[in-house]
Amino acid sequence: MAHVSQLPCNGDGTCMICKKNPSPDDTFTCRTCATPWHVTCLSSSSCPQTLADALLWDCPDCSLADHPHLPLPPSIAGKIGGSDKLVVAIRAIESDDSLNELEKARRRQELVSGGGARLSDDDGENVKNKEGINGDNDVLAILDGNINCSICMQLPERPVTTPCGHNFCLKCFQKWVAQGKRTCANCRNQIPSTVASQPRINSALVIAIRMAKMEKSNITGGAPKVYHFVHNQNRPDKAYTTERAKKPGKANACSGKIFVTVPPDHFGPILAENDPQRKQGVLVGETWQDRMECRQWGAHLPHVAGIAGQSKYGAQSVALSGGYIDDEDHGEWFLYTGSGGRDLSGNKRTNKAQSFDQKFEKLNEALRLSCRKGYPVRVVRSHKEKRSSYAPEAGVRYDGVYRIEKCWRKNGIQGYKVCRYLFVRCDNDPAPWTSDIHGDQPRPLPAIKELKNAIDITERKGSPSWDYDEVEGCWMWKNPPPCSRKQMNDGNIVSGKKRRRAKRTLSAREKLLKEFSCQICRDVMTSPLTTPCAHNFCKACLEGAFAGQSFTRQRTCEGRRTLRAQKNIMKCPSCSNDLAEFLQNPQVNRELMTVIESLQHRNVGEEQSDESSKEVDSRHEETDAAADDIEMSSANNHNNLKSGMEVKPQRTDKFKSASARNGNSSCQARPLLEPPDVEQGTKGGSVKPENRGQQTSAAERKLKQTKKRKKSSNATSNVGVTTRSKRAKLTTR
Template identity: 50%
Template sequence: MAQQHNKLLPCKSDGICMICNHKPLESEIVSCRTCATPWHVPCLPLRPLKIFDWNCTDCSQPVDVNHVTDASAPPITCSLVSTIYANENDTSLTGEERAKKSHEVYDRSHKPPFENNNKYNDLYGIFYSKLNCTFCLHLPERPITTLCGHNFCMKCFEKWIKQGKNNCPNCRAEIPANMASDPQINTQLETTIQMAISESVAHGKIFVTISKNHFGPIVAENDPIRKRGVLVGDTWEGLMECIQWGAHFPHDSRIASQSVYGAQSVALSGGYIDEIDHGNWFLYSGSCGNELSGNKRTNKNQSFDKKSDRKNEALRLSCEKGYPVRVVRSHTKKRSSYAPKAGVRYDGVYRIEKWWRKIGKQ
């Protein structure tokens, strides 16, 4: 009994079963719903009763190999066939909807991930598919790399260890006790991932289909990737990611504008003493007279009063025409209680009610 339980081993990363040393057919594989590890069904002592709600031995209590399998249990099939079968038996859908849904599932299964998808460039796509965390299937945050070469998020790794697991969920290699008790972040991998993301942004990977002079919200029709548009509350780690989703295009200016068209968006970041933020309305100082010659971008005080430049003209035009203005708030807006604690957040569309000229305190 104990000897048979010890032989419960999954398939390796190359698809080879660790028990029979053969690469099984797709229809002979079942995946754990918790750790997503593939297992060879004929090598299991007990056939799973449910293929969509099955946990491996590492994610559940040891199974009783003497338990008799229910004869009425459906046969194990590949996830593609099972998904299509479930669609065909969904009585809430019409015949046309069932056919369309099944076709979409089949079409996705025969395309490599991220093919013809401008969300990721080639470099980032490689990272996403090769280095993602085994548990959450995303690029690892604060990545941990085990001695066997597999990567995990720090939180996912710690959760796994707290469950009493001391083996890699991918290849079952033993995790050293010192690594389990004191995991160290793979700083080289973390830096590489950040560089890849920044490289994607730098090469103009814009995810939405709007022009830079687009006014108003970004709706689902402009979002070919997520099909939902940019929603109020969407948050990004930095302004560069915000640019990719079109909420605010300039990376070095608080105002996105053209003097002959108007202002499309403003960023509440940093800011001046004169500015007031009450959430649903705010007082904005516009484009002020900061001296940027040499290395003076960090000047706290304005060198001169800039009465009217192109950006201020754009704000004035948007005010007079009633154009909608997208607003993003940054965590650097420290004087505002409405600023996010981290990153940049899209806060929807505002309108400029009034504008005037005044010498500021700075």
């Protein structure tokens, strides 16, 4: 090794002694290790004397001239024999033109670490195979060729990234630090004490290496992942039950067969045409044992949530089960409280205490959309609603269709804002608690006192989609119902205006690039930085997050005297660790940057090859179509000629038969394009003499007309010639 006073330039081209970035003219490059050295910081004995010596110059680490007393490691000395042989072996590797840069680096590392002066042929083949497995599909070769532990030269196991941008295995790094070394094994930069005492695992590299290994196992014929799915026709008539599911709540039970043929986002009542078994549909007042059985008949599909809907599509059904103390049930109309506002993390799934405000988002927004559009909403009541006089005594009951007339937000009983909805019944069948024989009639809206202090009030401005028709005397769709965007339970896809496009499967390289995304801009990193807390950012994004902030803050004591400057804390955008010391000299993770650039380069090459192949295919298709057209046209011409040749003998046969019947033994020549007029309805089909005379007179007239046209055309042509000749004569004169 060289003395501490002689150090090379690091990977960024900065001298490790003077901390400057020398120009290429002020540096010498070692011919053995290809490391740049700053001329000013080199000792006089190490500097080359002439230009020829500079071309064949060896750095102090490779020449070992300054410290011949330092012995080589026993593993190298036993196999190489001495320092001279080590340098000779390294130079032999460098001069081998059959090796690429990666193989040269591997063999140099193998030589220095005691693995022999030269890899065996089998190892060389393994290296080449590792680089070329499956062509561009082997992403593991890309990672293995660029991201390696700087100590064991293998893919890092539990990778740790130092602030200087080099990667190590966690165990290798801990062994290195346990030996009392506080400099990077690759670039000799100082390792911060926090990183040395508590190294953080780079989770992005862990995921990338795992994905690459999984992709390789899938390509080499690993067992594919099996997904189990039970079709609706194979489900039992009663919901699945287990010993734990038999307890109250049935939280672990799974739904049985769906008996109705409506999509999950169906609006309005479920009619008889959607009930293939009973042919009656879901009737008002129908009761089920629990929410699981209610789901099987499509009245309310979620077996836990109280709202079924989508924020950009609308709400189809709600369940009144006493979930919120703000609910008010008056039978034909009720005030419903939206969802959210509770902390349900961990084991707090049954938490009923509200801890934050509700907002019009997700399911609450679905209800508000149904209010604006005037969609019908199915309502089921559960026996768990103990405060309502209209709830069933047991089970779950379907109570018909309601319409949301207004929605707003107000301060709830527990002190936080809640979303409120006014539901009014609008069904053609009477309610289960009335003795009426007719359905609902349009009724005025009730007076709601809490609207005085409400905010975000939403009312429907246009006509509702579901309304009462005076002519028909019933509630019906005034506007077409929204088209379904989901699949029917019988497997048939319902036609809709919007259909989900099939998602394109990402390749392994695209998945890796997605993992190498900046945690600020969420795009693929450019000039990636790995912080001491093992988070990855773009260099520009991380520096931009702290733009305008100084590392220290000046303080004064009431403006009288200056106090000691205080260090500013710059927290990581992803955690609370301080990055002030790291941001003073951030180092780009060049290994990770090389991987990202190689992945992007191969993706661009694939896209260009795909486009060229598509162009070639389109050209082939065009040429094939043109050849098909030519063949079709030639075949048609051939058929037309053939049919024409077949028609002419038939006409001559007719003329022969006609002349024979008339007693003419000699067949006179007649034009084939003027067939004789045969008398319809007479036996033998004889030709009338009158028609024959008319036909000849017409032919004579046509001949005379054509002769006149020819004469006139000749006369005009002769006139033109004479005039031109006269002009020519005049000009010649």
